Amino acid sequence: MRRADRLFDIIQILRSSRRPLTAAALAAELEVTVRTVYRDVATLQARRVPIEGAAGIGYVLRRGFDLPPLMFTTDEVDAVAVGARLVRRLRDAKLRKAADSVLSKVMAVLPEALRTSIEQPAFYVSDGDAVTPTGVDLAGVRGAIRASRKMRITYVDDQGRRTDRTIWPIAMAYYVDVTLIGAWCELRSDYRHFRVDRIATSSVLDEAFPADNGRLMAEWLALRKDRPGVPL
CATH class of the missing domain: 1.10.10.10 (Winged helix-like DNA-binding domain superfamily/Winged helix DNA-binding domain)
Structure with missing residues (x-):
């Protein structure tokens, strides 16, 4: 170090x-x-x-002392650079634009000695094999999660069967090449996970659902531990 x-x-x-x-x-x-x-x-x-x-x-x-903003170690600079490039695998255009903006802001304040770690990183991050979703706006999903608003989606399962569902979006789950929406499904009266690349159509509704001070999120997290094979 x-x-x-x-x-x-x-x-x-x-x-x-x-x-x-x-x-x-x-x-x-x-x-x-x-x-x-x-x-x-x-x-x-x-x-x-x-x-x-x-x-x-x-x-x-002594209380009240703070460092100037954006003071990074070399490992932290690498973490920012790798993380921003990993975001490209998510096929979320607004997140990718935001990640590029973060890199630009970091570059603007880094000392010259650390700037090359971002300009010419000594690592490679592949673009991945995820399919770009066409039936759902991922930025809209994130907004619905923050605002606790219901969504209406048409979902196509792995057998090609289509169902119309009203869901309460709780979280986004990012895997290597698959992005899921964790939600409460009114049709099934249970928690379900929806692959974004299998959503044919979607819309954010004006109707809100009760966030219950984080209860839904806590139950969803517990579900991931207790029922790892929950159907997608």
Whole structure:
């Protein structure tokens, strides 16, 4: 780990901690020696980072201190670059545009030494084999989830059978090359998962469904654990 990244991590660890942390605890978290932590803390204090405490007692970061926005480590830059490219596999035009916008904003504030990690990344992310959905607007689905609004869809199962359904969209589930909508299905009176590439037509209704303070989401998450073979 670069020393600059380690100094950043020390600030982040202290900022998120609710109690003083000893040099030994910091060393274990960062996988370095206690002596290295002592030197790094002294360097940060010399740079006017308000770390209070001493060796053998523990360190705290004075409340109210924050770092300038968009201070990234090299691993974080790689995570942003990989994540933005993985979004392209989702076949969601608005998400892809948003991911490209994120990369542009990150590029604008990164130091030159880190900018090449995004301009010329040392990795490759394939475009995947997912089919672009034509019967549903994925941005509209996300909006319906946020607004707790029902949807009307025509769904085609793996046998080619078509059914008209009213669903309560709860979540999007992204797999390697398949995107699912997790929903409560009024036709089946149960939770179901709908592949977006099998939705022939769809519309967001004006009628809302009760979100119940996250109860539906909690039940859906439990369903994924208890019934992993739930029909698509």
